[in-house]
Amino acid sequence: MIKPFRIDIPQTDLDDLADRLSRTRWPNEVADAGWDYGFPLTRLKELAEYWRTGYDWRAHEAELNALPHFTTEIDGQNIHFVHVRSANPDALALVLTHGWPGSFLEFLDVIEPLARDFHLVIPSIPGYGFSGPTHERGWDVVRVARAWAELMHRLGYERYGAQGGDFGSGISTALGAVAPEHVVGVHVNYLPTRPDPDADIELSATDEARLDRIRQLMANRPPYQALQATTPQTLGYALTDSPVGQLAWIAERFAQWSDPRAPISDERMLTDVSLYWLTATAASSARLHRDTARGTAPCPVPVGVAVFAHDITQPVRPLAERLYDIRHWSEFDRGGHFAAMETPELLAEDIREFFLTRLKDDRPAVAD
16 A cells, blocks of 8 residues: 655654754864864864754755655565656656665755656665664665565556666666566666676776776775674664764765765755654664675666766776666766765756667667
8 A cells, every 4th residue: 555655753853853962972083183083073063053053854844745755565664755747647757766875865856857757756765764764684775676666566657767876776777687577777877897807808097097996995895884784783873872973974975975066065964864863764774785795786677877977986887888788878077976966967867868768769660
């Protein structure tokens, strides 16, 4: 059963947040630390004070409630999603999937331009936001993809596209693998490509530089990833009990993974952080790192790739083409890991171009 859903955070939860922020126990910081030891104290204090005294959750809650929200239960798990129908009843449906530390909020600025041509289904990953928390192990990207296939079936979509970045990329390619008869194509704005010593491929200087960056990250696993992939429960105690801890954990990723020329506003970031805090999903969202196996899974359907200059890594096309049926590849000189929030106009147009081309290519030939 699919039920309408309305966001209505109890006032007691908002009062508790403000109280906790007012009683923050701050650590000291060495002189001139900058970013050498982690998120700078002065900047975090500024964000925390604004969250406590200037940020208005109710205003953002009202804005979000202007969208059509729904919930349903799939595989024993509550699933929250936004469902925006195009004015064109025959439009192709797209399922848009966020990543960590994002949420369905990532897509707010691409809804209007994409809904001109597509029906949009924007779910919250199990364990995240209003789909969380999860209560059993095993919610990896493949299980999420199977849930998405069931969700699209319940909504009556027999043919649809999938798009995502970060974990949304892995979930989208997994959806293409578990439901290839329904998925017309997959568009991603993040596509890790691992070095392949057996690949007899000549790479450009740009691709070699990208591969070096990938090797560096593989050799020095980022601390956030190591913790979430090994002890998400231990981490969850701190983040679920301290709003400033949750703020620092997410704000650091936004600061380091986005393009400085296309900054994400403090308002949008704090709405995302508030969503994690108010739903107490720090631990359950982190479990996706633990439950998902590392590596690349096959995807049999056509793939489109948008590459943004300031993403964590950029994919190497010759290696990607060994794994995927690449039909579309775009490179952008601005934008980062949160492309839907940083450069929504670029991402929306690239998504539109890929899927409208897919529809054109799928049309049966007209006999002479």
